[in-house]
Amino acid sequence: MRFAELSSPQLAALRRGPRVPVSLLPIGAVRPHGPHAPLGTDQLVSQSMCERAAARLATDEHVRVLILPPLGYGVTRCATDGAVGIGQETLHSLIVDVCTALGEQGLPRVVLVDNHSAPEQLATLRRAVHTVALRSGQHIGHLDPARHPVARRLPERFRGGQCHAGRCETSLVLAERPELVDTARLRDAPDRDGSPAEATGAEGESTFDTLTTMLVEVIRELV
Ligand SMILES: [Zn+2]
Numbered sequence: 001m002r003f004a005e006l007s008s009p010q011l012a013a014l015r016r017g018p019r020v021p022v023s024l025l026p027i028g029a030v031r032p033h034g035p036h037a038p039l040g041t042d043q044l045v046s047q048s049m050c051e052r053a054a055a056r057l058a059t060d061e062h063v064r065v066l067i068l069p070p071l072g073y074g075v076t077r078c079a080t081d082g083a084v085g086i087g088q089e090t091l092h093s094l095i096v097d098v099c100t101a102l103g104e105q106g107l108p109r110v111v112l113v114d115n116h117s118a119p120e121q122l123a124t125l126r127r128a129v130h131t132v133a134l135r136s137g138q139h140i141g142h143l144d145p146a147r148h149p150v151a152r153r154l155p156e157r158f159r160g161g162q163c164h165a166g167r168c169e170t171s172l173v174l175a176e177r178p179e180l181v182d183t184a185r186l187r188d189a190p191d192r193d194g195s196p197a198e199a200t201g202a203e204g205e206s207t208f209d210t211l212t213t214m215l216v217e218v219i220r221e222l223v
Contacts, residue, residue, distance in 0.1 A: 001054045003066045015106055019064035020223045022109045022141075023102055024050040024215075025095070026067065027125070029074030029116035032081035034165035034189040036182045036196060037173050039082045043072045045115040045169070045211075048176045049143075052212040053219060063223050066107075068098070074116040075124055088124045095128040096135070103138040109222045111141035113215060141218045154210055166192030167199045168207060175204025 003023060006014070014021055028043025038044065047070055054065040071094060076085040099110045112125050122144065129140045154168075163169045170189075173181050178201060189196040 001051075001058075001065055001067055003068045006066075014064055014066075017064065019060070020062060020109065021064045021066055021107055022111060022219050022222055023066045023068050023107055024053065024111050024113055024219075025098065026050045026070040027074065027095075027112060027114040027116065028070065028072050029076050029085070029118070029121065030072060031074075031076045031078050031083040031085070031116075032165075033169065034196060035185040036189045037165055037170055038177075038180045040072060041165070041169060041173055042074065042114075042116040043070050044176060044180075045172050046070065046113045048172075048208065049115075049211050049215055050113055052208060053215040056212060056216055057219065063219060065219065068110075071095070071098075074114075074118070075121045076116070076118060077120070088120060091121070091124045092128050092131070095125065096131050099128070099132045099138060099140050100136060103132075103136050108136075108138045109141070110138075111143060111215070111218055111222065113143050117144075139222070141222045143215050143218045154207065163193055165189065165196065167194035167196050168203075170196040170199035171201065171204035172207055173204070174199055174201040175208055 026043060026046035028040060028046050030039050032039060033041040050067045054067060057063050057065050073086045075088050075091055076083050102110055114125055125142055129142050132138050132140050186197040
């Protein structure tokens with residue numbers, strides 16, 4: 001299911017097969033996530049959502065999910081504490097180039113899966129989707145949790161983009177990679193959507209479940 005682990009003949013066979021290939025592009029950012037969570041939290045969450053969606057659709061008759069190598073850098077105004085940002089034009093070009101290259105090889109169905117969701121990042125992704133549509137008529141899927149109807153089921157702060165490094169996002173990391181959360185520092189972490197100290201892996205699993213349902217819907221809409 002990982003695109004870059006396939007050989008050219010294996011990819012060609014998938015393209016000719018009965019299931020429609022849909023490529024997922026996990027996107028994140030390198031930026032601080034409080035004193036307790038990893039800098040690459042956003043990519044970690046995106047990547048895990050892609051893997052969970054691929055697992056759910058593993059035996060689907062219609063869809064064949066492929067996970068592209070992730071885009072770990074994003075647009076961030078933060079420039080301290082380990083933040084490594086790229087410009088909006090850089091991100092825009094990267095996404096447009098990747099989607100166009102796939103489209104030219106008979107793989108036009110791509111879904112952008114982002115969890116950084118800063119306003120400047122979201123605006124760039126929406127613009128990239130628009131640019132690709134204008135240039136090649138290719139329709140790119142974009143899972144935008146804030147605009148998705150299933151978002152009602154997510155914790156309210158998540159929808160408002162206030163999830164950053166708070167209870168909700170920390171729960172997601174605890175569900176996926178608990179060893180990356182510095183629990184000794186959780187009590188010092190600022191309160192954003194409830195104290196990160198209240199985060200649990202179980203809550204993270206439940207949020208992942210909702211996010212994965214949303215992603216599967218976006219994938220099905222493309223096919
Ligand atoms: Zn984050």
